[in-house]
Amino acid sequence: MQDLKVLAFDVFGTVVDWHGSIAREVDAMRLGVDAEAFATAWRAGYQPAMARVRGGALGWTKIDDLHRMILDAILAEFGLSHLDEPQRRHLNKAWHRLDPWPDAVEGLARLKRKYTICTLSNGNLGLLCNMAKRAGLPWDLILSAEVFRHYKPDPETYLGVAEVFDVSPGETMLVAAHKDDLRGAQRCGLRTSFVERPLEYGRAGNKDLSRDPAFDLHATDFNDLAGQLGC
């Protein structure tokens, strides 16, 4: 790891608790629905929506707009078709107000002393900026699929990080709680660190936390990662 220079972080699930935060926002609106089921249903539309962009059925569309398309579709399923435009806009912006995992801010601050830390998220720039400002996430740079006009796991995203910083893929590490994301990075020559996030899908969620020797590091949280990297 001696030549490691840049740590790029997946965000939804890895840095912030999307499931708990969306459920909290839905609860706060007193809509009379199962807030955890609503969060799960909303997120379930995420990969298929990006697949439509990746496949060309949709032109480049940022996550705020994909979230809104999915939201409009699931409101009917939950009997919430009566929500008006300001309510829908407020709810859609809940993705800008996700709370970090308890170790995230401290762990990032430690890692930042030794490495350049950036996001590599499918979330759009405005969303990631608002989230960081609210939560105090100390990024050196916010990078997004929006910069590369490709969604992860397209290689343009992982290779794009190395190119932005004028470093080699091997001097770059992706940190993520999702193995498919890490495998995408690995195919491009990046180093990889898996981070356990057992509550990503809520307490009822069934998260694969198993240690995979294919990845360079396996961390329980960001403080553990900082310790393993000597920060």
Added chain:
Amino acid sequence: MQDLKVLAFDVFGTVVDWHGSIAREVDAMRLGVDAEAFATAWRAGYQPAMARVRGGALGWTKIDDLHRMILDAILAEFGLSHLDEPQRRHLNKAWHRLDPWPDAVEGLARLKRKYTICTLSNGNLGLLCNMAKRAGLPWDLILSAEVFRHYKPDPETYLGVAEVFDVSPGETMLVAAHKDDLRGAQRCGLRTSFVERPLEYGRAGNKDLSRDPAFDLHATDFNDLAGQLGC
């Protein structure tokens, strides 16, 4: 100014002292040339190089690469053709190590409490990130021509800032020490603040600091701007 939400900053000359910093780096290399003249000559190639990209003679090329093309050309003029590749690379990265004006970090920190503050620079993302990390510039978001694949004053850059944040152009202000940049922003409906930077071109430089009533604000530095905006 009640609906103002986002302040976008030009960087070279407005936030950081490119002339003094490049001269300092050239002096430190003991090359035996007039360091201030070298800085001026290097910067003189900047607008023509971007014009070649804008006009299509060059495909999209980031500033690091444009700086290097200009550097290779002026080294001969200054009798420095003997500089080897590591020296040229080191010198080219001097643009990542520019020092902020004395008021910049404090002024930005004040403005950040009330507004979202971002860069809107023709500098590339990696350059702006390295500069901010070294100098402690507290950006909420680093935006660059590299994101929009257009150099200022192309309208895609100014309108791109508003689009990224999902705000209107009138809710966005460009802060710059260059009137042509401000006029470009104004044509797109952004608000504008001119900032005096009398030493941008060195002590011998002839900088236009006159008050132009076409711009919304005229500030002597970032602390003055913060005061005028009630921060």
